[in-house]
Amino acid sequence: MxxxxxxxxxxxxxxxxxxxxxxxxxxxxxxxxxxxxxxxxxxxxxxxxxxxxxxxxxxxxxxxxxxxxxxxxxxxxxxxxxxxxxxxxxxxxGKGYALDDDYDTAVLIAGGIGAAPFPFVTNYLKGKKEILSFIGGRSEENIITYGFENYVIATDDGSSGFHGNVIELFKSRLNSFQKERIKVFGCGPNPMLRALKKLCIGENINAEISVECAMACGFGICQGCPVENTEEHEKYSLVCQDGPVFNVKDVII
Amino acid sequence: MSVDLSIEIGKLSLKNPVMLASGTVGYGNEISEFMDLSKIGAIVTKSVSLKPRKGNPPQRIVETPSGMLNAIGLANVGVEEFVKSKIPFLEKVNSTLICNIAASTIEEYVECTRILHSEECIKGFEINVSCPNVKEGGLVFGNDSSAVGRITEKVRAVTDKTVIIKLSPNTASITEFAKVAKQEGADAVSAINTMVGTSFDIYSRKPKIKNITGGLSGPAIKPVALAKVLEISRNVDIPIIGIGGIMNWKDAVEFTICGATGIQLGTVNFINPFAALEVIEGMERYLKEMKLGSIEELVGTYQL
The missing domain is CATH 2.40.30.10 (Translation factors)
Incomplete structure (x- = not known):
């Protein structure tokens, strides 16, 4: 640092x-x-x-x-x-995605500017894992495909790709995966992450999400970016230090 | 020519007047990645309370013009865990350690101080009677000079280490509080804690921080803090530690001139974790330039 x-x-x-x-x-x-x-x-x-x-x-x-x-x-x-x-x-x-676990297919799910970390993720995973990306946005103009490979698109207004949100699109494709051999990496607005968390926990899919939060310092000293965690109710986790990436099982968003 | 930056507050000798303010450096671990903590005057720990405090729910902070509002809510591990898990690190830091204590009752202030008094690495206490972000205690005490007097007296009775009372700017007369602190045996006062403020989103019409109000810090409050330091300096004979929007050595010098024996850096640590070292170097250069042999020769030298 x-x-x-x-x-x-x-x-x-x-x-x-x-x-x-x-x-x-x-x-x-x-x-x-x-x-x-x-x-x-x-x-x-x-x-x-x-x-x-x-x-x-x-x-x-x-x-x-x-x-x-x-x-x-x-x-x-x-x-x-x-x-x-x-x-x-x-x-x-912060802590990034755990990309080197034992799985075959990385499912990248991005909402709006939540696309930001995925070019690096994609480059990192290339040749190591199969990659499938789901890119969502309100409308066609909010869809960012830069740096993605093998992607499908969802727009809330149907102006491009699937008409609906990106989590619904992912859900509609779930049957084509071997669920125990995929790992999901999500980044986007909180409502999207909430829906993704619910889906992945319900379907028993291994998933990590990158959480966004207002912060001052970025390295743990201001304590300004708490997120509720599922393990210790007496204490918050900090997005900057304990995250921004969390397993969906570990945080309440 | 070398200059003497050392200062004395009660029994405490600090190698220089620059301290890291409570709540802005945690317990020192993170900031130690950026600098050698032995070079700074003192670290004031994040407030420790008798029982652990979870702190306020998000959103806790928001930027405002030249400042920020925070409502952390004194999140801390509690004194027992502090002794167990934080002291071992702090013992290794070759820096003077002042422990900030927060509480909801007078008894809790006393008990917390009593427990920590026996920790050798803690050289002094800063008593937080002025946190604006907790419902009980905090500002209630900070607004009641007789309560501040009682807290000071009772804390003084359980420790002979340096006791500093951290004063609130959210009062009619800060002088009155500084007088009471001195009367009851405090070695110094620190001024100021954050100012109560708020900020709203005009579209949702909701406050931008969950706690509705928060404590304003940063350059926005510097003129207020300076005026409070000057007011105490002109009316009460007690060492003052100046806090409030200090971003660089010039700000630190300005506080010193207005009567601050020591200064604390707060919000700037979030932006520039090297700030403390830069301030120390800048103050040293300034003293040389002004042909002053020591920082003490500068304290309270305002020309009104």
């Missing part, structure tokens, strides 16, 4: 609201795992004051990639970063 000043190499708009920022940082690239995250200070001033957490989207030998939607002033400022400008990155943070 350290702070790095990473120069921006490119910052591309890849969707209606979605950006892909590439920055140079071999130190981060070689010390981070899929679904871990970085906490980025997007300005040098007190506005915004706090860092903003971003899932690591992908890496190559020398570069790190972040995928984000413009949601507020912080992401607007990040989207405006030009080549050569430096971003202030605290990394690596």
């Amino acid at each position: 350290n702070i790095y000043k990473a120069p921006v190499v490119s910052n591309q708009k890849i969707g209606k609201l979605t950006y892909l920022l590439k920055a140079y940082s071999p130190e981060i690239a070689n010390n981070i795992s899929p679904a871990q995250f970085c906490n980025i200070k997007v300005s040098e001033s007190d506005f915004p004051l706090l860092r903003r957490p971003f899932s690591i989207c992908d890496v190559d030998d020398k570069h790190i990639y972040f995928m984000f939607d413009i949601h507020g002033e912080g992401t607007r400022m990040l989207a405006a970063k030009n080549e050569g400008e430096k971003i202030d990155v605290l990394s690596p943070l």
Whole structure:
């Protein structure tokens, strides 16, 4: 865990609201795992004051990639970063997906900007496991396919792919899997994760989800990002330190 | 020319005036990955209470202009577990350790202090009579100077280690509280705890933090904190530890000039975990530049 000043190499708009920022940082690239995250200070001033957490989207030998939607002033400022400008990155943070377990098929389920960690996941798993991806969004313009392989799409309004939410789509395909030989990796808004958790627990499918939460520090000192856990009711888990990835059996969202 | 950054608070000698504020560095484990904790003046632990506290449900924090609101709710492992699982790490940290204590009753403050008094690595206590985020205790005490007096007196009776009373800014006269603390034997006061604030989402019309209100911290409260430190400094002869929105060495120097013997860094630790070291270096450079031999020569040197 350290702070790095990473120069921006490119910052591309890849969707209606979605950006892909590439920055140079071999130190981060070689010390981070899929679904871990970085906490980025997007300005040098007190506005915004706090860092903003971003899932690591992908890496190559020398570069790190972040995928984000413009949601507020912080992401607007990040989207405006030009080549050569430096971003202030605290990394690596949190625990990523356990991708090396004993299973045959990785089922990646993304909702909206929850697609962010999956290019790295996909690259990591390539050649090791079979991959099938389910990508969901409100409408066609919210569907992010960057970095995915072997995917199907679901939109709430039916403008692209399956008409309905991504969990319903996954459920409709369940019969085509050998349930005990798959592992599900989910990332997206809480209602989606809740539905996924319910489905996977009901069907006895091994699943991990990456949970989103507002946070200040990103490494456990502010205690600002609690999540209810199923084991110890006397205590919350922290999304930043104990997560952001949890087994669906371990958290209540 | 070397400068002397050391300060004294009660029986405690600190190598420099820079401390890490309670609730912003946990028990020191995480921040020790960033810096050698032996270089800082003191660590003030996350509030410890007699019984474990789960803390408030999410959402606990939200950013506001130049600041943040938090309502953590004194989440902590409780004194028994603290002694068992946190002290062993803290014993190895070559830094001065001040234990922050929170409670809902006067008896709990006393009992907690009594238990921790026997821990050799704890060199002092900061008594939190001003947490804005818990229903019982907290601000109720922080708003009642006679209660603060009783807490100070009773805590003083069970420890001869340094006792610091952490004061609330959410009162009409902070001077009154500092006077009572001094009268009842406190070695110092720290000022200020967070200010009560809130923030709403205009579309859902709901508060952005579950607790409805939270404690405001960060640069937004610095002018208020400075005014409170100055007020105490002008009215009560007691060492003051300045807290509130200190982001860099210039802020730390400003607090020192306004009367703070020591300072604590809080919110900045979340953003820049190296801040404490940078502040120490900056203060040292400033003293050299101003041709001052020690930090003590700067404390309370305001020119009004």
